Amino acid sequence: MAMSYGPYVDSELESLIDRIHPPRVCIDNDSYQDCTIVKVDSANKHGILLEMVQALTDLDLVISKSYICSDGRWFMDVFHVTDQLGDKITDKNIICYIQQSICSSRRGSTQLKTSLSKEIRTNHTSMEHTTLEMTSTDQPGLLSEISAVLAELKCRVSAAVAWTHNTRAACIMHVQDDSNPGSIMDSHRADRVQAQLVTVVDAHHTNHQRWSLRLTGPTTGQTHTERRLHQLMMADKDYEETTYGTKGYETIVTIENCREKAYSVLNITSRDRPKLLFDTVCTLTDLQYVVFHATISSKGSVAFQEYYIRQKDGHTLNSEIQRQAITRCIIAAVERRVTHGLRLDIRSRNRSRLLSDVTRVFRENGLSIARVEIGTHGERVVGSFHVTDACGHNVDRGMVEVVKKEIEKLGGMVLVSSESSSNWSVDEPSSNNDEEEQRPARLSLGTLLWSQLERLSSKFHTLNSQPEKRNKSSEIIISPPTSPHRRSPSLSFRCHSSAGGTINNEATMLMPARTRLFTLRISSLLPSSSSSSLPFALPFRSSISHSAPPHHVSATKTPKISISDTAKFVRTVLFIPPGTDPEEVTDDMILPGSNIVLGPYVGDAKVKEVEFMGSSVRPKDCPKDDRPEFAMLGRSNVGKSSLINSLVRKKEVALTSKKPGKTQLINHFLVNKSWYLVDLPGYGFANAPESARMDWSSFTKGYFLNRETLVGVLLLVDASVPPKKIDLDCANWLGRNNIPMTIVFTKCDKSKNSKGQRPDENIKSFQELVKENYKIHPPWIMTSSATGLGRDELLLHMSQLRNYWDN
Numbered sequence: 001m002a003m004s005y006g007p008y009v010d011s012e013l014e015s016l017i018d019r020i021h022p023p024r025v026c027i028d029n030d031s032y033q034d035c036t037i038v039k040v041d042s043a044n045k046h047g048i049l050l051e052m053v054q055a056l057t058d059l060d061l062v063i064s065k066s067y068i069c070s071d072g073r074w075f076m077d078v079f080h081v082t083d084q085l086g087d088k089i090t091d092k093n094i095i096c097y098i099q100q101s102i103c104s105s106r107r108g109s110t111q112l113k114t115s116l117s118k119e120i121r122t123n124h125t126s127m128e129h130t131t132l133e134m135t136s137t138d139q140p141g142l143l144s145e146i147s148a149v150l151a152e153l154k155c156r157v158s159a160a161v162a163w164t165h166n167t168r169a170a171c172i173m174h175v176q177d178d179s180n181p182g183s184i185m186d187s188h189r190a191d192r193v194q195a196q197l198v199t200v201v202d203a204h205h206t207n208h209q210r211w212s213l214r215l216t217g218p219t220t221g222q223t224h225t226e227r228r229l230h231q232l233m234m235a236d237k238d239y240e241e242t243t244y245g246t247k248g249y250e251t252i253v254t255i256e257n258c259r260e261k262a263y264s265v266l267n268i269t270s271r272d273r274p275k276l277l278f279d280t281v282c283t284l285t286d287l288q289y290v291v292f293h294a295t296i297s298s299k300g301s302v303a304f305q306e307y308y309i310r311q312k313d314g315h316t317l318n319s320e321i322q323r324q325a326i327t328r329c330i331i332a333a334v335e336r337r338v339t340h341g342l343r344l345d346i347r348s349r350n351r352s353r354l355l356s357d358v359t360r361v362f363r364e365n366g367l368s369i370a371r372v373e374i375g376t377h378g379e380r381v382v383g384s385f386h387v388t389d390a391c392g393h394n395v396d397r398g399m400v401e402v403v404k405k406e407i408e409k410l411g412g413m414v415l416v417s418s419e420s421s422s423n424w425s426v427d428e429p430s431s432n433n434d435e436e437e438q439r440p441a442r443l444s445l446g447t448l449l450w451s452q453l454e455r456l457s458s459k460f461h462t463l464n465s466q467p468e469k470r471n472k473s474s475e476i477i478i479s480p481p482t483s484p485h486r487r488s489p490s491l492s493f494r495c496h497s498s499a500g501g502t503i504n505n506e507a508t509m510l511m512p513a514r515t516r517l518f519t520l521r522i523s524s525l526l527p528s529s530s531s532s533s534l535p536f537a538l539p540f541r542s543s544i545s546h547s548a549p550p551h552h553v554s555a556t557k558t559p560k561i562s563i564s565d566t567a568k569f570v571r572t573v574l575f576i577p578p579g580t581d582p583e584e585v586t587d588d589m590i591l592p593g594s595n596i597v598l599g600p601y602v603g604d605a606k607v608k609e610v611e612f613m614g615s616s617v618r619p620k621d622c623p624k625d626d627r628p629e630f631a632m633l634g635r636s637n638v639g640k641s642s643l644i645n646s647l648v649r650k651k652e653v654a655l656t657s658k659k660p661g662k663t664q665l666i667n668h669f670l671v672n673k674s675w676y677l678v679d680l681p682g683y684g685f686a687n688a689p690e691s692a693r694m695d696w697s698s699f700t701k702g703y704f705l706n707r708e709t710l711v712g713v714l715l716l717v718d719a720s721v722p723p724k725k726i727d728l729d730c731a732n733w734l735g736r737n738n739i740p741m742t743i744v745f746t747k748c749d750k751s752k753n754s755k756g757q758r759p760d761e762n763i764k765s766f767q768e769l770v771k772e773n774y775k776i777h778p779p780w781i782m783t784s785s786a787t788g789l790g791r792d793e794l795l796l797h798m799s800q801l802r803n804y805w806d807n
């Protein structure tokens with residue numbers, strides 16, 4: 001049945017309605033505990049839904065639910081949104097941005113930028129570049145050659161996005177004149193550049209293979225980059241090769257006609273992922289369909305989208321051919337953005353040839369680029385590359401290291417964000433791995449890092465306003481983010497070495513700020529007279545203050561325990577807490593059986609009461625108060641339960657975590673009503689296959705990276721056996737991610753293991769191995785739950801970390 005679709009006939013009438021009924025945006029943080037509600041109502045027009053969704057998606061907000069109603073001339077939409085970490089949107093800048101962007105997009109206004117004094121996603125609107133658009137067959141090395149030619153022609157790539165899907169590739173690059181930043185003004189030069197690029201791309205294709213390349217100058221009303229990528233891929237017919245579903249996670253599309261109302265009802269069931277709604281709505285809009293009603297929801301990792309649509313001319317989808325065409329296009333839209341390969345986040349100084357050099361490294365090492373997103377922020381270039389080997393498989397670790405080193409030689413800083421290969425596929429779903437199963441893959445280390453940096457930078461004002469409380473030898477400068485968008489924090493650190501020099505390297509720039517608030521010194525104990533000093537960052541998480549230090553407890557108050565000569569020998573570096581002058585450390589300030597110096601923050605270390613507060617499946621379900629916490633981590637059988645038992649002196653506490661169903665959860669115990677001891681799942685079951693051993697990581701890693709109240713991790717290492725790779729891997733991972741750690745050696749009472757090594761020899765070997773990977777030696781302590789060795793010392797150490805954090 002044909003039915004005319006009529007609200008958008010007259011643009012002048014549309015703008016009049018718009019002025020009479022300007023859009024209203026209501027942001028509600030009260031109605032739901034776990035998300036922010038964004039309600040929009042406005043006069044209707046074609047494309048308005050996409051504008052709304054785009055405004056939210058550009059902020060990288062996660063839309064978990066949406067109800068859309070735009071029948072007649074009125075548009076009403078409700079979005080349930082969170083940030084990438086699953087938190088509500090409370091940042092006033094972001095709220096203001098959402099309100100303004102939705103209103104301004106409706107009015108076609110540019111007032112947004114000025115009113116916020118911020119720049120948001122300029123790469124979608126900037127006029128200062130020439131745009132290169134290309135579609136081609138997906139070929140390793142092509143992007144590298146294109147960028148090399150551009151570099152030869154003295155063109156600089158200021159931003160680039162490329163996707164690959166179904167053997168096809170599409171790419172948009174913003175190109176500037178190297179010598180005269182801005183678009184390529186000279187049309188002859190632009191033609192020359194295009195001709196050269198055409199030659200290169202043509203050489204990569206046979207006569208039967210399709211490709212396209214186009215260079216355009218700045219135009220007004222530029223299309224949103226990601227929408228444009230969808231359009232390019234759709235025009236390139238990447239959907240023709242659609243395989244109807246990525247391994248194990250098919251996208252199911254059904255279309256029915258609702259005769260009474262003359263709608264076609266489109267149902268899409270797919271794996272959930274960020275920006276899914278944007279991709280679907282984008283494609284429907286570009287296929288000239290109008291959405292009248294829609295309901296979007298997700299359950300676990302599956303997303304459900306239901307759209308009541310008509311063609312723009314008012315028709316429903318009547319023929320089978322039409323239905324097949326839209327089905328293919330929707331599946332392609334849903335799956336296009338699914339990334340494969342290892343994600344490498346790269347940050348570097350902005351310079352010409354950068355993209356060319358980086359992509360050359362990939363090409364020379366036989367890696368294929370599955371996806372790229374790279375942009376310039378002032379003097380910095382920030383980008384992420386998803387790479388696979390030439391056959392599309394995962395890149396092996398050795399190769400990653402080689403590539404990383406080569407890029408670092410070029411002056412870039414590389415973060416390998418994830419060991420898993422796809423933001424969709426969980427190749428070997430594990431029943432233990434609830435988090436991964438339940439949740440769409442929203443986070444990567446890169447995303448987390450950026451959001452962490454942003455959070456930190458916005459919080460820094462408070463810290464910065466207390467300059468007298470900062471250690472003079474370190475200085476951190478964090479400018480507020482230039483935009484609420486997570487990728488644009490401007491952050492720089494200046495750490496002054498004790499010699500007065502400035503350390504300002506990229507690695508430092510990429511590290512979370514709160515762990516680097518101090519520059520302290522490690523002094524060598526052996527011989528004590530030759531205490532060499534090195535600048536290092538104290539691995540504390542702290543809200544930084546030196547006010548009202550708790551009373552000092554000298555080591556003489558602690559029970560003396562005997563340690564062997566070997567253990568003394570391995571104490572080559574000391575952990576010196578804040579407020580302690582390394583020059584004034586005396587032997588009796590060092591906790592026996594450890595490298596830990598007691599400082600002025602030591603406080604009450606008695607455990608008076610303990611309460612089990614509950615188990616959490618996901619980091620975001622953990623208790624939400626501000627109490628400091630310590631996480632206990634270690635290989636299964638390391639003696640974790642026994643140590644918890646010994647620390648809190650309550651058998652049932654440790655047993656709680658051992659109950660069936662709780663061993664894979666994050667278990668919180670509240671101590672003295674003031675701090676938490678957190679029992680994390682054990683890792684590396686002796687008989688488990690290698691792949692399953694680090695299963696804990698998906699949610700435990702999330703916990704480490706997200707938990708703001710985490711004061712430190714107690715990494716338990718069995719001293720009765722020689723060092724295990726899995727423990728070293730874990731220690732290295734924590735170190736790499738700047739998570740403060742104390743190594744707690746367990747079972748130190750055992751005199752000898754079957755291989756004849758004593759605990760202190762094993763401890764020494766472990767320390768030697770850790771030393772290779774750590775510039776700064778973490779605090780360590782020997783314990784035994786059987787004899788009580790180290791128990792009180794460990795509690796004292798925890799008290800000083802806690803008090804420091806608390807103040």
Ligand code: GDP
Nearest residue numbers: 636637638639640641642746747750784785786
């Ligand atoms: P978890 O799996 O890490 O919680 O380890 P448990 O606390 O259950 O301990 C595993 C095994 O090591 C048990 O047989 C304990 O008796 C033993 N164990 C734990 N701590 C010590 C210790 O300090 N000394 C000795 N000799 N054995 C210990």
